[in-house]
Amino acid sequence: MSPFRFDNTYTRLPRLFYSKQGAAAAPAPKLVLLNHALARDLGLDFSGMDDAALAALFSGNALPEGAEPFAQAYAGHQFGGFSLLGDGRALVLGEHLVPDGRRVDIQFKGSGPTRYSRSGDGRAALGPMLREYVISEAMHALGIPTTRSLAVVGTGQAVYRERPLPGAVLTRVAASHLRVGTFQYAAAQGDPALVAQLVEYALDRHYPHLKNEANRGLALLKAVGERQIALVTEWLRVGFIHGVMNTDNVTISGETIDYGPCAFMDAHDPTTVFSSIDHQGRYAFGNQPRIMLWNLARFAEALLPLIDEDGDKAVELATAELHALADTFEAGWLAMMGRKLGLSGSEPDDRALCDDLLSWMTEARVDHTNTFRALAVDGMPAGAAFAEPAFAAWQARWHARLDRQSGDRAAAFEGMRLANPAYIPRNHQVEAALAAGTAGDLAPLHRLLEVLADPCTERAGLEDYAQPAVPDGRAYQTFCGT
Numbered sequence: 001m002s003p004f005r006f007d008n009t010y011t012r013l014p015r016l017f018y019s020k021q022g023a024a025a026a027p028a029p030k031l032v033l034l035n036h037a038l039a040r041d042l043g044l045d046f047s048g049m050d051d052a053a054l055a056a057l058f059s060g061n062a063l064p065e066g067a068e069p070f071a072q073a074y075a076g077h078q079f080g081g082f083s084l085l086g087d088g089r090a091l092v093l094g095e096h097l098v099p100d101g102r103r104v105d106i107q108f109k110g111s112g113p114t115r116y117s118r119s120g121d122g123r124a125a126l127g128p129m130l131r132e133y134v135i136s137e138a139m140h141a142l143g144i145p146t147t148r149s150l151a152v153v154g155t156g157q158a159v160y161r162e163r164p165l166p167g168a169v170l171t172r173v174a175a176s177h178l179r180v181g182t183f184q185y186a187a188a189q190g191d192p193a194l195v196a197q198l199v200e201y202a203l204d205r206h207y208p209h210l211k212n213e214a215n216r217g218l219a220l221l222k223a224v225g226e227r228q229i230a231l232v233t234e235w236l237r238v239g240f241i242h243g244v245m246n247t248d249n250v251t252i253s254g255e256t257i258d259y260g261p262c263a264f265m266d267a268h269d270p271t272t273v274f275s276s277i278d279h280q281g282r283y284a285f286g287n288q289p290r291i292m293l294w295n296l297a298r299f300a301e302a303l304l305p306l307i308d309e310d311g312d313k314a315v316e317l318a319t320a321e322l323h324a325l326a327d328t329f330e331a332g333w334l335a336m337m338g339r340k341l342g343l344s345g346s347e348p349d350d351r352a353l354c355d356d357l358l359s360w361m362t363e364a365r366v367d368h369t370n371t372f373r374a375l376a377v378d379g380m381p382a383g384a385a386f387a388e389p390a391f392a393a394w395q396a397r398w399h400a401r402l403d404r405q406s407g408d409r410a411a412a413f414e415g416m417r418l419a420n421p422a423y424i425p426r427n428h429q430v431e432a433a434l435a436a437g438t439a440g441d442l443a444p445l446h447r448l449l450e451v452l453a454d455p456c457t458e459r460a461g462l463e464d465y466a467q468p469a470v471p472d473g474r475a476y477q478t479f480c481g482t
């Protein structure tokens with residue numbers, strides 16, 4: 001008996017794209033979190049299973065019928081340097097067919113070493129897996145494409161980082177785990193037929209309407225580019241910093257993936273970096289669009305042999321597409337900012353109106369989330385910073401812009417409240433919930449998940465969840481490969 005309806009297509013690709021591999025045995029698996037809402041959404045019925053059976057399932061100790069676990073091979077530019085990689089601590093259990101027709105990967109993270117583990121132990125610690133669960137579910141509630149988190153199980157085995165930590169397995173759900181790095185891996189084999197096979201697979205799985213395009217390579221570049229643009233624009237809307245935008249973490253589906261060193265910024269500042277290893281600020285908040293376009297250029301390189309047989313012609317076509325995508329981003333960003341500021345229609349000065357607010361916010365060091373939320377509540381943020389003449393001057397321009405458009409201000413503010421959340425996963429709240437959770441008290445984590453499940457509706461009694469951390473002189477830091 002299996003709660004899943006597995007139908008695996010990835011393992012029909014040539015053998016070099018994956019390696020079949022079982023999960024390591026967990027000595028004492030214990031269910032920590034199960035996402036009931038997601039289970040319902042995926043048509044998964046766990047009602048006949050007790051906690052022990054669920055722990056056995058989500059640790060990999062008891063393989064469900066039809067599961068055919070495998071690790072995927074891929075490559076990637078990590079902080080600009082190219083490496084051959086692969087799932088070093090992840091296994092796809094299978095592709096589940098959702099009753100509504102979707103196909104999703106069910107993947108374990110932290111289930112033990114694979115052929116691609118290199119020097120890693122293949123394991124994950126409980127704290128970081130709970131962190132991925134909270135932040136990915138918050139992203140989903142914010143309306144941002146993302147992988148989801150179905151379950152977290154403690155393994156009963158210690159993992160060794162700087163000190164022994166409780167081990168865990170996260171079960172992640174993704175539209176697929178195809179990434180830019182998968183195409184780079186195919187291209188690195190030196191056989192264009194492999195890239196062509198992967199393109200067919202990606203089109204079948206994510207872009208079936210493009211199957212009849214004359215130039216499928218170019219069509220895929222454009223489609224993936226548009227989804228990545230939509231995604232990164234959404235990150236910018238909510239102040240999200242992914243933290244490790246390596247090409248192996250850029251999905252073909254356009255979902256956010258790999259919640260390692262990510263975090264939300266408090267004070268608005270494009271140079272914000274949380275990752276302990278990002279010394280150059282390569283993946284800083286404001287650098288994300290540029291890096292996204294850089295990653296798309298790496299994607300284009302992998303696709304070149306398919307774009308045209310003539311190498312020069314292929315580069316010319318790909319370059320033109322990348323330029324068009326850069327323009328698409330600019331237009332999309334302005335549209336997103338228009339939603340944040342309640343603008344309808346467009347005026348020549350809109351770009352300056354947005355840029356000037358963000359520059360002022362950076363200088364005044366005001367909270368990203370709370371500033372936009374206050375603008376959305378009544379257009380009048382409170383606090384000393386907002387009494388500055390520079391802000392008043394901007395506000396007068398903005399109000400004049402709102403007065404020139406049709407529809408009343410109340411309607412504009414109502415729309416703004418959907419674009420500007422009241423609640424994001426505040427770093428100190430996340431840390432407090434994880435500290436309690438890893439010590440065995442899950443109540444603060446459940447409470448946080450409940451708050452974040454409805455981010456745009458302000459509720460009485462949740463004021464603490466809308467506050468940035470009190471600065472204590474130490475900058476918040478996040479970590480990769482935890």
Ligand code: AMP
Pocket residue numbers: 085086087088089090116117118119120121122123124244248249258260480481482
């Ligand atoms: P990330 O930056 O988290 O996407 O990871 C980059 C690569 O390192 C991927 O191929 C991961 O599978 C691998 N990796 C991360 N942590 C571990 C670990 N503990 N053991 C083995 N491989 C790992």
Ligand code: MG
Pocket residue numbers: 248249258
């Ligand atoms: Mg990764």
